Structures are given as structure tokens and as C-alpha cells.
Amino acid sequence: MEAAAAPASKNVLRRTRHLADRIGDDALKIVTGAAAVIALVVIAAIIWKVIEGAWPAVRHFGLSFVWHGVWNPVFGHEAYGARNFIIGTLVTSFGAMLLAGPLAVAIGLFLTELAPASLRPPVASLVEMLAAVPSVVVGLWGILVLGPFMRSDIEPFLHRYFGWIPFFSGSPSQSGVLVAIVVLTMMALPIISSVCRELFQSVPRDLKEAAVGLGATRWEMVRDVVLYNVRGGVVAAVILGLGRALGEAIAVTQVIGNSLGPFHLSLFGSGNTLASQIAANYQGAGTNLQVASLVYLALILLVITFIANVIAQLIVRRFEFQRTGGS
Numbered sequence: 001m002e003a004a005a006a007p008a009s010k011n012v013l014r015r016t017r018h019l020a021d022r023i024g025d026d027a028l029k030i031v032t033g034a035a036a037v038i039a040l041v042v043i044a045a046i047i048w049k050v051i052e053g054a055w056p057a058v059r060h061f062g063l064s065f066v067w068h069g070v071w072n073p074v075f076g077h078e079a080y081g082a083r084n085f086i087i088g089t090l091v092t093s094f095g096a097m098l099l100a101g102p103l104a105v106a107i108g109l110f111l112t113e114l115a116p117a118s119l120r121p122p123v124a125s126l127v128e129m130l131a132a133v134p135s136v137v138v139g140l141w142g143i144l145v146l147g148p149f150m151r152s153d154i155e156p157f158l159h160r161y162f163g164w165i166p167f168f169s170g171s172p173s174q175s176g177v178l179v180a181i182v183v184l185t186m187m188a189l190p191i192i193s194s195v196c197r198e199l200f201q202s203v204p205r206d207l208k209e210a211a212v213g214l215g216a217t218r219w220e221m222v223r224d225v226v227l228y229n230v231r232g233g234v235v236a237a238v239i240l241g242l243g244r245a246l247g248e249a250i251a252v253t254q255v256i257g258n259s260l261g262p263f264h265l266s267l268f269g270s271g272n273t274l275a276s277q278i279a280a281n282y283q284g285a286g287t288n289l290q291v292a293s294l295v296y297l298a299l300i301l302l303v304i305t306f307i308a309n310v311i312a313q314l315i316v317r318r319f320e321f322q323r324t325g326g327s
Contacts, residue, residue, distance in 0.1 A: 050302060053295035060289065065296055071260045073281075073290050080293035082274070082300055087263040089273040089301070092177060092252065093245040096184035100245075101238045104189055108196030109222060124197065131190040139254030142183045147174030147255060150182070155268055170266035173257075178267040180256040184248060188241035195237035199230040232316040239312030246305055249275035274301040 051058075057065065061080065068081025107127060111120050155172035162168040173179075203226050211221040227234070257270020258280055264271075274297045285291045 047302070050295060050299050054292055054299045057289065057292035057296040058299075061293075061296075065293070066300065069262055071277075073286065075287060078287065078289055080290070080296075082297055084261070084263045085272050085274045085277050085297060086300065086304075088177070088256070088271040089246060089275070089304070091263070091267075092180045092184055092256070092271070092273055093242055095177075095181040095267075096188055096245045097238055097242050099181065099185040100188045100192055100241055103185070104192035104196050104237070104241070105227075105234060107189075107193040108200050109226070111197050112200040113218070113222060113226070124194075128190050128194050130186060131194075135187070135248065135250040136254070138183060138187060139251035142179060142251060142255040143175070146182060147179050150174060150179050154178075159268070166265040167267050170264070170268040173268050173270070175255055175257045175270060176268050177256060177271040180252050180271070180273075181267070183251050183255055184245040187248060187251065188244045191244055192237045192241040195240065196230075196234055199233040199237070200226055203229050232318075235315045236312055239308055239315075242308055243305055246301065246308065247275055249273075249279035252276045253279050274298070274304075 057080065061068070065080065065082055066086065067083050068079075069083040070079045070081050071084070072079045111124050115123065151172045151174040155168075155178065158168040159170075159172060207225050207229070208221055211225045212218070216224065252273055253276040256272060256276055258272055258276060259270040260272065278294050278297055278301075282291070282294050285294060
């Protein structure tokens with residue numbers, strides 16, 4: 001009886017619907033399916049085009065391009081390698097995450113748990129407005145304001161008290177790896193903090209009140225309830241910021257110094273990244289091999305970004321598995 005009643009009720013429902021509604025259901029499936037297919041096609045086209053452009057360099061240098069450290073564009077003596085740019089990319093991006101991650105979590109917690117209600121909307125808007133500032137403007141600010149401030153105040157302080165650490169040895173400079181790290185921190189911070197704030201707001205208030213009612217302090221409630229329930233999302237937010245830092249080119253090019261020499265341990269010295277090297281030299285590349293080598297750098301950057309996103313997905317799934325007990 002129930003099985004026979006279900007098709008009958010479905011037929012009655014279809015008869016009561018307007019023709020536009022029935023067409024809308026099918027159109028929704030077609031449009032959303034086409035959007036998903038287009039996204040996959042675009043990604044595949046990007047990968048194919050980058051591989052095609054890099055193939056002459058891949059065929060000429062092979063995998064040794066990854067660990068070869070010389071970049072010599074002089075015609076007749078051309079030799080290219082990505083090692084120094086890979087190191088510069090990883091150091092600046094992960095250094096920025098070490099600063100941006102805790103700051104973003106602190107901002108998110110302040111805006112959701114500690115700040116007065118009247119202060120939360122304007123502060124949140126100001127933080128999110130940082131994401132709207134163009135990269136070239138951030139880079140210009142890094143040259144005119146941040147760089148001189150780092151050279152005259154921050155870097156001498158770090159050198160005076162922590163100069164025994166190789167990272168803070170050397171002479172202070174207004175353009176270098178440390179300045180690039182701070183610039184990337186500012187660019188990734190609004191993205192991570194915005195996601196973290198939404199995650200913290202999604203934690204049910206009943207759980208927070210129950211923890212406080214059982215005698216937990218505010219810090220214990222934040223640590224054991226808020227952060228524990230959204231830790232997978234926080235990791236995903238940091239990885240999202242990492243992707244922003246890995247691919248940033250213009251602002252980093254303006255402040256990092258664009259050195260073609262070996263990467264030194266001192267963060268005060270100049271350096272280079274994959275994205276900044278491509279941005280600074282692609283238009284002026286003089287030979288086909290140099291162009292292909294720059295596209296090879298883009299291919300490596302693409303692989304690094306994909307690896308970072310895969311790792312983020314694995315971490316998030318593991319946290320979700322632990323939270324649900326494997327169900």
C-alpha cells in the first residue's frame with residue numbers, strides 16, 4: 001500500500017506544479033553539473049598548458065632542475081635551476097604561517113569570545129578589509145614603511161638578542177626575506193582570521209555554557225570546547241592562507257630583494273621565490289629555454305600547492321574521524 005501510494009503522491013505533486021517549476025528542476029541539475037564540469041576542465045587546461053610550456057626545460061634539464069641552484073640567463077652559457085627559489089618559497093610561506101596562524105586564531109577568539117558586542121563588527125570589517133588591498137599597494141607600503149622600520153628597529157633588536165641564531169645573523173636590511181615574511185603575514189591574516197571567526201561562531205553556545213557551568217574557566221572552555229571542536233577547520237584555514245602566500249608574486253617581488261645567489265640562513269638577507277622570479281623575469285626572457293625554465297618554475301609551484309592542499313584534506317579528515325569516533 002505504501003509503495004503504491006508513493007508514486008501516486010509524486011504524480012499528483014507533478015501535476016500541481018507549474019511547467020516552469022518542472023523545467024527549473026531539470027535546468028538546475030544541468031547548470032550545476034555543467035559548472036562542476038567546467039571547473040574540472042579549467043583545472044585540466046591549466047595543468048596541460050603549464051606542462052606544455054615547461055616541457056622543453058623538462059626535457060633539457062630533467063628532474064635535476066629541482067635541486068640545481070644556478071640561474072644563469074646569459075646566452076650561450078644558459079643554466080637554470082629551481083633550488084634557491086623553492087627554498088625561498090617554502091621559508092617565506094611557512095614563516096608567514098608561523099606568524100599569521102596564531103594571530104588569526106587570537107583575532108577570531110577575541111571577536112567571538114572576548115570583545116564587547118559593539119566592537120566586534122567594526123574590528124571584523126577592518127581586518128577583512130586588508131584582503132581588499134591590492135598586492136602592489138601592500139608591496140609599496142613594504143618598501144616605504146615596513147622596510148625602513150624593520151631595518152632601524154626590529155632587525156637590530158633581533159640581531160642584538162638573538163644574533164647567535166643563524167636566522168637572525170647578518171646586517172639589517174630594509175629588503176629581504178624577513179620583510180617578505182611580514183608582508184605575506186599581512187596578506188594571509190584576513191583570510192585565516194575570517195574563516196576562524198566563522199568557525200568559532202559555529203560552536204553551539206550550549207556546549208560553551210555547559211563547560212562553564214561545570215566549573216571550567218574561560219580559557220579551559222576555549223581550549224577544550226571551542227578549539228577542540230573546530231581544530232580541523234582551523235588547519236584548513238591556515239592551509240588556505242598558505243596557498244595565498246605560496247602564490248603571491250607582486251608584493252614579494254617588491255620587498256624580497258630578488259637575489260639570484262644561494263639562499264642564506266639569515267632572514268635579513270635578500271632572496272627570491274618561485275612566484276617572484278616568474279613575475280620579475282617572464283616578460284623580459286630572452287630565449288625560449290629561459291621562458292620554458294620560468295614555466296617549469298610555475299609547474300613546481302603548482303605541484304607544491306597541490307601537495308599542500310592534499311595534506312590539508314588528509315589532516316581535516318583525520319580530525320573529523322577522531323571527532324566522530326570513526327562513524
